[in-house]
Amino acid sequence: MHTVLRDKRAIALLLGPALLVYTLVMLVPMLWSLGYTVFTGGVLSGFTFTGFSNFERLFTDPAVGPAVVFTIKYALIVTIGQVIAGYLLALLYHFFLKRASSLVRTLIFFPVVLPTVAVSLLFQKLFEFAPQNGLVNSALNAFGMPSVDWLGNPETAFIVIAMMDIWRAMGFYGVLLYTGLLDIPDDIVEAARLDGAGTWGLIRHVIIPLSLPIVISSAIFSINGTLKVFDSVYALTGGGPGTSTTPLTLYMYRTSFAGGDYGYGATIALLLTIMCLLVTAVIFRASASSTKEA
Amino acid sequence: MTTIDRDVSIVARRDSRNGARRVATFFKRLPLYVVLAVLLVVFVYPLVWLLLGSLKTQDEFLNNPTWALPENWFNFGNYEAAWSSVSGYLLNSVLAVFPSLLIALLIGTAAGFALEIMVFKGRRTMLLLFLVGIMIPGQMILLPLFSVYFQAGLSQSLWPLIITYTASALPLTVFMMATYFRAIPREVFEASTLDGASIIRSFVSIALPMMRNAIFTIALVQFFFLWNDLLIALTFTTDESLRTVQVGLLNFTGQFGVVDYGPTFAAICINVIIILVLYLFLNQRVMRGLAAGAVKG
Numbered sequence: 017m018h019t020v021l022r023d024k025r026a027i028a029l030l031l032g033p034a035l036l037v038y039t040l041v042m043l044v045p046m047l048w049s050l051g052y053t054v055f056t057g058g059v060l061s062g063f064t065f066t067g068f069s070n071f072e073r074l075f076t077d078p079a080v081g082p083a084v085v086f087t088i089k090y091a092l093i094v095t096i097g098q099v100i101a102g103y104l105l106a107l108l109y110h111f112f113l114k115r116a117s118s119l120v121r122t123l124i125f126f127p128v129v130l131p132t133v134a135v136s137l138l139f140q141k142l143f144e145f146a147p148q149n150g151l152v153n154s155a156l157n158a159f160g161m162p163s164v165d166w167l168g169n170p171e172t173a174f175i176v177i178a179m180m181d182i183w184r185a186m187g188f189y190g191v192l193l194y195t196g197l198l199d200i201p202d203d204i205v206e207a208a209r210l211d212g213a214g215t216w217g218l219i220r221h222v223i224i225p226l227s228l229p230i231v232i233s234s235a236i237f238s239i240n241g242t243l244k245v246f247d248s249v250y251a252l253t254g255g256g257p258g259t260s261t262t263p264l265t266l267y268m269y270r271t272s273f274a275g276g277d278y279g280y281g282a283t284i285a286l287l288l289t290i291m292c293l294l295v296t297a298v299i300f301r302a303s304a305s306s307t308k309e310a
Numbered sequence: 311m312t313t314i315d316r317d318v319s320i321v322a323r324r325d326s327r328n329g330a331r332r333v334a335t336f337f338k339r340l341p342l343y344v345v346l347a348v349l350l351v352v353f354v355y356p357l358v359w360l361l362l363g364s365l366k367t368q369d370e371f372l373n374n375p376t377w378a379l380p381e382n383w384f385n386f387g388n389y390e391a392a393w394s395s396v397s398g399y400l401l402n403s404v405l406a407v408f409p410s411l412l413i414a415l416l417i418g419t420a421a422g423f424a425l426e427i428m429v430f431k432g433r434r435t436m437l438l439l440f441l442v443g444i445m446i447p448g449q450m451i452l453l454p455l456f457s458v459y460f461q462a463g464l465s466q467s468l469w470p471l472i473i474t475y476t477a478s479a480l481p482l483t484v485f486m487m488a489t490y491f492r493a494i495p496r497e498v499f500e501a502s503t504l505d506g507a508s509i510i511r512s513f514v515s516i517a518l519p520m521m522r523n524a525i526f527t528i529a530l531v532q533f534f535f536l537w538n539d540l541l542i543a544l545t546f547t548t549d550e551s552l553r554t555v556q557v558g559l560l561n562f563t564g565q566f567g568v569v570d571y572g573p574t575f576a577a578i579c580i581n582v583i584i585i586l587v588l589y590l591f592l593n594q595r596v597m598r599g600l601a602a603g604a605v606k607g
Contacts, residue, residue: 020503021429021496026510030428034421034480041455041477042443048454059457092459112342120346122593124353129589129596133556137574138360144512151359154376183352192601238603244447247540251560267331268449273545278453285449292447 030199052282061276070283079267080284087263087291090178091242097182098238099231102189107223109190111215121194124187132184136251139180143167170260173253177261181248186246189234197223208274232303236296243292265286351423357582362390371571374488377402388572389580392562398551399558406468406543406554407536411473415529418480420485423517427499428509437488443481452545461547471554478542479532482603490524491517520534527599530592532583534600555581 053070055063074080105124127135143166144150153163166172166278200223208222248264249255255262255270262270264284272281320499363371365380365388374381425437451474459470494517518525543554553561562577589596 020500020509021427022511023428024430026508027424027428027430029510030420030424030513034484035436037417037477038440038443038480038484041473042451042480043439045454046442046446047449049450052453052573058462090406108345120349122597124349125325125593125597126357126586126589127353127535128467128600129538131541131556131559131560131581133538134578137559137578141360141571141575142356142361148371149376151356151376188600188604191597192604195601208455220334234604239447244449246596250540250544265447265449268542269545271451278457282453283540285447285453289446289450292445296445 030210047293049282049285052279053286054279056277056279058272058276058278063279064194065164066279070280073280074283074287076260079262080264080287082259083262083264083267084287084291087243087265089244089287090245090263091239091295092175094178094181094242094245095235095238097178098185098189098242099235101186102193102234105190106193106197107219111219117194121191124186125191127184128188132247133251135180135184136248139176139252140167143176155290167253168257170257173257173261176250177249178239180252181242181245184248189238193227193233195196196227199230200226225254229277229303232299236299239295239299240292243288243295264291322520332472347552353507354437360575360582361579363571364573364579365402366575368572388576391573392577392580393560395562396555396580399553399555399570400580402468402547402552402558403537403554405558406471406475407533410472410536411463411529411532413475414483415525415569418489419518419521419525420513421484422482422491423513425484426491427494427496427517437485440481440484443478444485448478448541456545463475465546466552468552471543474542475539475547477535478596483532486528487521487524490521496522500536527602528594530596531599531603534596537585 036145052063054065056066056070057063103267109121112122138152142150145153145163145165148158149163151214152166156163159249164172166176176293192259204222204226205218213221245263246263246269249261249263250264250269253261255266259267265288268281268284270282271277323446330485360378362380365383365385366374367381367385367387370378370381382463425433455470455474459465459473464470499509499512499516502516503509538556539554540556540560543557547553547557559577559581562574
C-alpha cells in the first residue's frame with residue numbers, strides 16, 4: 017500500500033531543492049568556516065595557513081574576555097528579565113484580565129514585530145542626552161533630577177540595552193506563557209480553590225509548578241537569541257562607549273569586515289557557536305533532572 | 311400609593327447598595343488599573359511620541375518641550391524629506407524579501423511534505439539536519455558566503471541577499487510544515503493516488519490547498535524575520551544603492567546629521583507604520599504563528 021509513498025523519484029523532486037539550497041548555503045559554509053580557523057587573512061588580502069595560532073590568539077586577546085563577559089552577562093540578565101516579565105504578563109492576562117485581555121495582549125505584542133533598527137533608533141531618541149534631552153531626561157528634569165548621559169557610560173548603556181530588549185520581547189513571552197497557562201486543566205484549579213487556596217496561594221503552589229516546562233522552553237528559546245545578540249547592540253550603541261558594550265557577535269563582525277581577518281573572525285564565531293550549544297545542553301540537562309525530581 | 315413609594319424606596323436602597331459595592335470593587339481593583347495604566351504608558355506613549363515628533367519642525371524640536379504637541383498637525387515636510395531616500399530602500403527590501411519568501415515557502419513546504427508523508431530511510435536524521443540551521447548563529451556562515459559572492463561577482467546586486475534569505479528561512483519553514491503535515495493521515499494521499507493521481511499531483515492539488523492557512527501563517531512569520539534582518543543585509547550590501555530599509559535607516563542619521571530630527575523621526579515612522587498596518591489586520595495570526603514557531607523551534 018505504501019509503495020506510492022516510497023517513490024524515490026518523487027521524494028527526490030520534493031526534498032531535493034530544499035536540501036540542495038540548505039546544504040550549499042548553510043551546511044557547507046559552516047564547515048568551510050571551520051576550515052578558515054587555521055588560516056589568516058581575508059578575501060582581499062589572500063589566505064595564509066597558520067595552524068592553531070588563531071586559537072592561541074583567542075586565549076591571549078585582551079578584547080575576548082570582556083566580550084565573553086558582556087555576552088554572558090547580557091544573555092543572563094535579559095533572558096531572566098524577559099521570562100519573568102513575560103510570566104507576570106501571562107498571570108495578569110489569565111487571572112486578572114481574563115477574557116478582557118485580548119486588547120492588552122495585542123498592544124504589548126506589537127514591539128515584537130517592529131524592526132530592531134526602528135526600536136533602537138527610537139530608544140536612542142528617548143534616552144538622548146546631547147545635543148538635546150530626550151523624553152526620559154526631560155521627565156527626570158521635571159522631577160528635579162539631573163539629566164543622565166545614558167548611552168555615554170558603560171553601566172547606563174548596558175541598562176538601556178537590557179531595558180530595550182526586555183521591552184521589545186516581553187509581549188512575546190507573555191503570549192507564549194499565557195498559552196501554557198491555558199493548558200492547565202480547569203479541574204485542578206477548581207480542586208485547589210475548593211481546598212481553600214487564594215489567588216496567590218494557587219499561583220505559588222499549583223500554577224508555577226505546573227507551568228515549569230513551558231517556562232524552561234521559553235528560557236531556552238530566549239537565551240539562544242540573547243547569546244546571539246547583534247542587531248540591537250549594533251544599532252543602539254554600536255558597541256560603545258569605547259568597546260564596553262561589545263558582544264562576541266559584534267567583535268567577530270568588526271574583526272572580519274573592518275579588520276579584514278577572516279581566519280580570526282571564524283575562530284570567534286566558532287567560540288560563539290560552542291557557547292550556544294553548551295548553554296542549551298546545560299539547560300536541557302538541568303531541566304531533565306529537575307522534572308525527574310518532581 | 312404607598313406600595314409604589316415602598317417600591318421606589320426599595321429600588322433606591324438597592325441602587326445605593328449596588329453603588330457602594332461598585333466603589334468597593336473599584337478600590338479592590340485599583341492596583342490592577344494602575345498596572346494597566348503603567349503598561350499603556352510604557353508601550354504606547356513612546357510610539358505616539360515618535361509619531362508626534364515626525365510632524366514637528368526643527369524649530370519646535372529645539373525650542374518646545376519634548377512632550378509638546380506639534381504646532382501644525384499637517385506638517386508632512388519631514389516625510390517628503392525622508393521619502394526621497396527611504397523609497398529606494400523600501401524597493402530594495404521588497405525585491406530581496408519577497409522572492410526569497412516565495413522560493414523558501416515552495417521548496418520548504420515540499421520538503422516538509424516529503425519528510426512527513428513520504429516513507430524512506432533517514433527521515434528523522436534529515437529533519438534533525440534542518441534543525442541544526444535554527445541553532446547555529448548566523449556569524450558562522452557569513453564569511454564563506456561573502457567570499458563566494460565576491461568571487462562570483464554578485465556583490466553589486468541583490469542576489470547575495472535573496473540567496474542567503476532563502477536559505478535562512480528554510481529550516482524553520484521545513485520544520486513547521488513537517489509538524490503541520492504530521493496532523494494529516496497518510497491515507498488521504500494514498501486514496502488520491504488510488505484515484506490515479508501521481509504523488510506530485512496530490513502534493514500540488516491536495517496538500518497545498520489543504521495547507522493554505524499554515525503556509526500563510528509561516529509566510530507572515532518569515533516575512534517579519536527577513537524584513538527586520540540587519541546582520542545579513544549589513545554584511546552583503548556593500549553598495550549604497552542596494553541598502554535595504556533597515557541598513558538605510560541606520561545610516562540615515564549620518565546622512566542628515568544627528569541634529570536634524572524631523573526627517574529621522576519621519577523615516578523611523580515610515581518603517582513602523584508599514585509593520586503597524588500589517589499588524590492591525592493580522593495581529594491574531596501573527597501572535598499565534600510566532601508562538602508556534604517558538605514552541606516547535
